[in-house]
Each structure stands twice: as C-alpha cells, then as structure tokens.
Amino acid sequence: MQGTFKKAGNSKTPDYYLENTGLEEQNFSAAVGYKKETYGAEVYFSQFNTKLGILKESHIGNLSDLLQAIERGEPSNAANAAFTYDINRPYQDVQHSLLKAKGYWQLGEAGKLEFVYGWQRNIREEYDVRRSESSLPSLQLTLNTHTTEAVFQHKPLGNFTGSVGISTIYQRNTRKYSNFLPQFTGVTAGVFAIEKWRKDRLQLEAGVRYDYKHLLVKTFEGNNNLIKPTYNFNNISGTLGAVYDVGYHLSVGLSATSAWRAPGANELFSEGVHHSAATYEVGDPTLESEQAYNFELSVDYFNNARLNGKLSLYQNYINNFIYLAPLPKPVLTIRGAFPAFEYKQTDAALRGADLSLSYKLVPGLVVESKTSLLFAKNLNTNDYLIFMPANRFSNSLRYEFDHNGQGKRVTETYLSVGGDQVMGQSRVPTKTEQDFAPAPEAYFLLRAEAGTTLHIGKQSFEIGITGNNLLNTVYREYLNKLRYYADEPGRLLMFRVRIPLDFS
Numbered sequence: 001m002q003g004t005f006k007k008a009g010n011s012k013t014p015d016y017y018l019e020n021t022g023l024e025e026q027n028f029s030a031a032v033g034y035k036k037e038t039y040g041a042e043v044y045f046s047q048f049n050t051k052l053g054i055l056k057e058s059h060i061g062n063l064s065d066l067l068q069a070i071e072r073g074e075p076s077n078a079a080n081a082a083f084t085y086d087i088n089r090p091y092q093d094v095q096h097s098l099l100k101a102k103g104y105w106q107l108g109e110a111g112k113l114e115f116v117y118g119w120q121r122n123i124r125e126e127y128d129v130r131r132s133e134s135s136l137p138s139l140q141l142t143l144n145t146h147t148t149e150a151v152f153q154h155k156p157l158g159n160f161t162g163s164v165g166i167s168t169i170y171q172r173n174t175r176k177y178s179n180f181l182p183q184f185t186g187v188t189a190g191v192f193a194i195e196k197w198r199k200d201r202l203q204l205e206a207g208v209r210y211d212y213k214h215l216l217v218k219t220f221e222g223n224n225n226l227i228k229p230t231y232n233f234n235n236i237s238g239t240l241g242a243v244y245d246v247g248y249h250l251s252v253g254l255s256a257t258s259a260w261r262a263p264g265a266n267e268l269f270s271e272g273v274h275h276s277a278a279t280y281e282v283g284d285p286t287l288e289s290e291q292a293y294n295f296e297l298s299v300d301y302f303n304n305a306r307l308n309g310k311l312s313l314y315q316n317y318i319n320n321f322i323y324l325a326p327l328p329k330p331v332l333t334i335r336g337a338f339p340a341f342e343y344k345q346t347d348a349a350l351r352g353a354d355l356s357l358s359y360k361l362v363p364g365l366v367v368e369s370k371t372s373l374l375f376a377k378n379l380n381t382n383d384y385l386i387f388m389p390a391n392r393f394s395n396s397l398r399y400e401f402d403h404n405g406q407g408k409r410v411t412e413t414y415l416s417v418g419g420d421q422v423m424g425q426s427r428v429p430t431k432t433e434q435d436f437a438p439a440p441e442a443y444f445l446l447r448a449e450a451g452t453t454l455h456i457g458k459q460s461f462e463i464g465i466t467g468n469n470l471l472n473t474v475y476r477e478y479l480n481k482l483r484y485y486a487d488e489p490g491r492l493l494m495f496r497v498r499i500p501l502d503f504s
Contacts, residue, residue, distance in 0.1 A: 058278035180272030443475035
C-alpha cells in the first residue's frame with residue numbers, strides 16, 4: 001500500500017511570482033499478489049487526484065492584450081504577485097483510476113503464458129476565467145480505456161527464444177460543456193511475434209506486428225449538425241536487429257525498424273482552447289497514418305571497473321509526420337484570446353545521437369555525462385521542423401561514502417552536484433510557420449543532492465535534500481508554450497524524509 005499528498009503554492013521565477021500556479025494532489029495505490037512456481041497472479045489499483053492552477057496571465061481577454069503580453073516578456077501584474085496556496089480560475093481538476101490484473105501459467109515443457117488486463121478512467125474538468133460566476137466546468141472529459149494482452153513465450157529451441165501474442169485496446173471518450181474534443185469510440189487489435197537467436201557472441205532479433213484500428217467519432221459541424229465519421233487504419237510493423245559482443249567489455253548493435261501511428265481523435269477533430277497550454281487548436285479530419293523507418297547504430301562499453309558508456313546514432317524518416325503548426329494570427333473566442341495552432345502533416349527526417357558515460361575517478365567518486373543531440377528537417381518545405389527539443393548536455397559528480405562493518409547507524413550517504421546545459425534552438429523554420437515568439441536563448445542550470453539513511457533499532461529513515469536551479473537562473477523552455485508570457489521557476493529546494501515500513 002502507498003499514499004502521497006502534495007500541496008504547493010505559487011511558483012516563483014528569479015524575479016516574480018507566477019500567479020495561480022499552485023497544485024493539490026492526493027494519490028494512493030494498493031497491490032496484492034500470489035505466486036507459485038507454476039502459476040501466479042497480481043492485482044493493482046491506484047487512484048490519482050489533482051487540482052492544477054494555470055498561469056493566470058496566459059488566459060487573456062482580447063487580441064491586443066495578448067500581443068502586448070507576448071511582447072512585454074513578463075506578466076503585467078508581476079510586481080504585485082505574491083505567494084499563496086489559493087487556486088482560482090483558470091484551473092483543472094483531474095481524477096485518474098487504474099486497475100491492472102496480470103497472471104502467468106507455466107505450461108510444462110511448452111513454455112509460459114502471461115495475461116494482462118488493464119482498465120483506466122480519466123475524468124478531466126477545466127474551469128476557465130470566462131465562467132467564474134458558475135460552479136460548472138467549461139469542459140468535462142471522461143475517457144475509459146480497457147486493454148488486454150496475452151503473450152506465449154515458447155521454451156528455448158536450440159539457439160532460439162521468442163514469443164507470440166495478441167493485444168487489444170478499447171477506448172470511449174465522452175464530453176460535456178465544450179466541443180474542443182469529440183466524443184469517440186476506438187478499437188485497436190494487434191498480433192505480434194518476436195524471435196531471438198543467440199550463438200557465441202552474436203545475437204540476432206526479428207519481429208513482426210500487425211495492427212488494426214477502428215475509430216468512430218461523434219461531433220458537430222456547421223449549425224450544430226451531428227456527424228459520425230468513421231476511420232479504419234491498419235499496418236504492418238517490423239524490426240531487425242543484431243548485437244555482436246566484440247569482447248573486452250565492448251558490444252556493437254545495428255537495428256532497422258518500421259513503425260506506424262494512426263492519428264488521434266484530438267488531431268483529427270480538435271476545435272477550441274487547449275486549456276493547460278493556453279492555445280487554440282484546430283484538427284484536420286483528413287490526416288493519414290504516420291509511417292516511420294528507423295535506423296540505429298549503437299556501441300556499448302559495459303561492466304568495466306572504471307569506464308562505462310553507450311553511444312547511439314540514429315536516422316529516422318517519418319512519412320506523414322503529424323505536428324502542431326502555428327497559424328498566422330491568434331484567435332479570439334468566448335474564453336479569451338489565444339495563440340492558434342493547427343495539426344498538419346509532412347515528411348520529416350530526424351537524426352541525432354545519444355551518449356552516456358560514467359567514469360570512476362577513485363573509489364566512491366563517479367563522474368557521469370549525458371549528451372542528447374537532435375536535428376530535424378521538414379522535407380516538404382526544405383526547412384527545419386518546429387518545436388523540436390534543443391541539444392542538451394548534462395554532467396554530474398557523485399560521491400558515495402563508505403560505511404564499513406555491520407550495525408552502522410548511518411549508511412548509504414551520498415553527495416552529488418551537477419549541471420544541465422541546454423542550447424538555444426537555432427534550428428527553427430524560416431520559410432513558413434513562424435512562431436509567436438522567438439526561441440529562447442541557451443541556459444545552464446546547477447543542481448545538487450545529498451542523502452543518507454539512519455538506522456534506529458530495526459527502523460530506517462531515509463533523509464535527503466535536493467536543489468534545482470541553484471544559481472536562480474532566468475530561463476525559458478522552448479517546448480513550453482507558457483514561455484510566451486513568463487519565465488520558468490527559479491531556485492527550488494526540496495527536503496524529504498522517507499520511512500519504509502516492514503511488517504514481515
């Protein structure tokens with residue numbers, strides 16, 4: 001069993017408070033399981049509840065005030081904003097329930113059968129600033145999702161191991177008070193098989209999957225005319241991969257993968273205010289499925305006493321890539337004025353590299369480094385893709401204190417310090433799809449963490465402190481559309497005490 005409670009007031013940038021950015025959260029979960037050598041089962045349930053305030057200055061009444069807010073670079077009431085736990089409109093109220101049951105059965109020499117069933121219900125209520133006199137939300141969405149998966153893992157046959165399976169997804173979305181998202185029912189079914197062959201230092205892997213998706217949408221067009229368009233998508237995906245153990249802690253891998261994704265109901269029929277992002281979004285009912293072809297080369301240096309790391313180089317081609325493109329002008333609605341975006345498709349190419357390294361300088365002292373590089377092009381316009389993550393570099397130094405002997409009262413003591421360097425995103429479209437504000441400049445964030453475990457009798461207490469953005473850097477995150485109005489939060493210190501309870 002597990003439970004958490006959170007309550008936070010307004011966030012603060014280095015220079016001013018962000019009005020109406022508090023949150024309240026209550027969660028709990030419980031699980032029970034029974035396991036034997038030949039069979040077993042487990043049931044898990046969780047309940048998540050949260051109330052999220054949305055930056056007040058992102059919901060603006062008219063077009064001229066909206067343009068002034070973007071040009072001003074900070075909220076108009078920044079000088080007077082203060083700390084409070086109060087959450088006023090605009091805000092969201094979310095309830096999410098999850099039930100998952102899984103079991104396995106050993107079928108003797110034949111292999112092993114596993115089954116998983118999951119149910120999720122998500123209720124989201126949005127309260128905007130236009131209906132402050134009413135207790136009713138401006139939008140209520142209820143999404144029920146049922147998933148199943150059955151997998152049979154056959155016993156090893158020579159150098160072969162593998163599995164076959166089927167999976168299904170059933171979704172039903174209902175709405176009230178707003179037409180931003182349509183009501184829809186979606187059914188997806190898939191079958192798949194994957195095999196691995198291993199001999200000496202070489203491992204080969206191949207997989208194939210077929211999926212079918214049916215989508216029935218109920219929405220209104222024109223003079224509130226009810227329409228019920230239906231969509232049917234299907235495709236075959238596949239993967240081929242090889243890993244060769246060179247020796248001396250080094251392996252090299254190659255993979256080629258095809259994948260696809262059907263457009264979602266929001267991408268097809270959105271029409272209205274995306275509340276949490278403070279944007280106006282328009283769907284496109286003519287969107288087709290995305291089809292991706294991915295190629296990757298990886299080099300892994302592992303299980304070395306001092307140096308370990310992995311490098312991945314990838315090249316992805318995505319036909320009919322779905323993305324949000326800015327419209328030329330903001331839109332004025334009954335809920336206020338908002339930057340406007342529409343879902344579009346293009347052929348895209350994404351290439352990049354991910355590198356992670358760790359090096360033990362002396363016993364207990366480890367330096368870690370991570371690099372993520374991405375270059376994305378819109379092949380139809382011969383321009384860059386909008387809203388792609390900027391290049392990122394992270395480095396940290398961690399020291400773990402040695403506690404020799406049994407019965408120590410203090411164990412697992414550590415101290416770490418690190419930083420994240422995020423580059424400015426200079427690869428933005430210049431020919432079409434101009435953003436409502438320039439991409440933010442590069443920034444560096446300093447972080448640190450320390451922790452220890454105290455033992456009093458048979459009870460342990462885990463104590464820690466974490467600090468983010470310790471230099472109180474003023475910055476904005478390119479992928480956060482609230483950057484149009486305000487900076488990101490500044491220095492944050494978090495103290496924690498964790499008390500694990502053992503009833504055995």
